[in-house]
Amino acid sequence: YSIRFEGKTKLKELDELAAAINCLTEGLAEQENLRKRLTVDVAHELRTPLTTLASHLEAMIEGVWEPSVDRLQSCYEEISRLSGLVSDLERLAKTESDNLILNKSDVDLMVIAHSCYDRYEIEAKKKNISLVIAGSSTIVHADKDRLSQVMENLLSNAIKYTPEYGHIRIEVRDAEESSIIMIEDDGIGIPEQELSLVFERFYRTDKSRNRKTGGAGIGLAIVKSIVTAHGGTVQAESSAEQGSRFTVTLPK
Numbered sequence: 001y002s003i004r005f006e007g008k009t010k011l012k013e014l015d016e017l018a019a020a021i022n023c024l025t026e027g028l029a030e031q032e033n034l035r036k037r038l039t040v041d042v043a044h045e046l047r048t049p050l051t052t053l054a055s056h057l058e059a060m061i062e063g064v065w066e067p068s069v070d071r072l073q074s075c076y077e078e079i080s081r082l083s084g085l086v087s088d089l090e091r092l093a094k095t096e097s098d099n100l101i102l103n104k105s106d107v108d109l110m111v112i113a114h115s116c117y118d119r120y121e122i123e124a125k126k127k128n129i130s131l132v133i134a135g136s137s138t139i140v141h142a143d144k145d146r147l148s149q150v151m152e153n154l155l156s157n158a159i160k161y162t163p164e165y166g167h168i169r170i171e172v173r174d175a176e177e178s179s180i181i182m183i184e185d186d187g188i189g190i191p192e193q194e195l196s197l198v199f200e201r202f203y204r205t206d207k208s209r210n211r212k213t214g215g216a217g218i219g220l221a222i223v224k225s226i227v228t229a230h231g232g233t234v235q236a237e238s239s240a241e242q243g244s245r246f247t248v249t250l251p252k
C-alpha cells in the first residue's frame with residue numbers, strides 16, 4: 001500500500017489504510033474466536049462418552065459391577081457415538097475447507113431424492129413414519145455425492161425428530177432460476193428463536209439436547225457449507241409443535 005504525501009489525499013489514504021487494517025484484524029480475531037470455540041465444543045462432545053466409558057469399565061475392572069452383555073453393549077454404544085462424532089468432524093473439516101473441491105456434473109435432484117429415500121425407508125418404517133416423495137425432475141450442475149449428503153442429513157434429522165406415526169415429505173421441483181429441495185416433517189419442530197442457530201456447529205435446540213437420538217449438532221453445519229459452496233441457500237421454517245421444513249435453493 002503506497003501513500004502519497006500530498007495534503008488531503010494523504011489523510012484520506014491513511015484513513016483507508018487504517019480501515020483496511022482494522023477490517024483484517026477483526027476478521028483474524030473472529031477466526032481465532034471461532035477456532036477456540038470449536039476446540040472447546042469438540043472437547044465437550046468427547047468428554048461425555050469418554051466419562052461414561054471410563055466409569056463403566058472402571059466399575060467392571062474393580063468388581064463393583066459384574067460384566068454383563070447389557071453393560072458391554074452400553075460401552076459399545078458410547079464407542080459408536082465417539083466414532084460417529086469423529087467421522088462427522090472429518091466431514092465438517094472437509095466441507096468447510098476453503099478449497100472444497102466440487103465434482104460437478106448435470107444431476108437430476110429427483111434421482112438423488114429416490115436413492116436417499118431407498119436408504120432411509122427402513123429407518124422410517126421402524127418408527128411407522130410415512131415417507132413420501134413429490135415433485136418432478138429438475139437438473140442442476142452440482143456435485144452429486146455432496147448433494148446426496150445434504151439430502152441424507154436433512155432426511156435423517158426429519159426421521160430423528162419426528163415421533164412414531166409421523167409424516168415426512170420430500171419435494172423436489174423447478175423454480176424460475178433455481179431448483180428446490182424441500183424436506184418437511186410433522187415432528188417436534190424448532191422454536192422460532194432457534195431457527196437461525198441450528199446451522200451453527202454443535203448447536204442443538206433445548207428440546208433435542210435431552211434426547212438420546214440427537215447427534216453432536218454438526219449435520220446442518222455440513223449441509224450449510226455444501227449448499228453455500230454451490231452458490232445456494234438453505235432455510236429452516238417451523239411453527240410450534242407443527243414440525244419443520246427445510247428448503248434448499250440451488251442455482252440452475
Ligand code: ADP
Nearest residue numbers: 157158161198204205208215216217218219220
Ligand atoms: P444433530 O446431530 O444434533 O441432529 P444437526 O446439526 O443435524 O445436529 O441439527 C442441529 C439441531 O437442529 C438438532 O440438534 C435439532 O435440535 C435441530 N433440528 C434439526 N433438524 C430438525 C428437525 N427436522 N426437527 C426438529 N429439530 C431439528
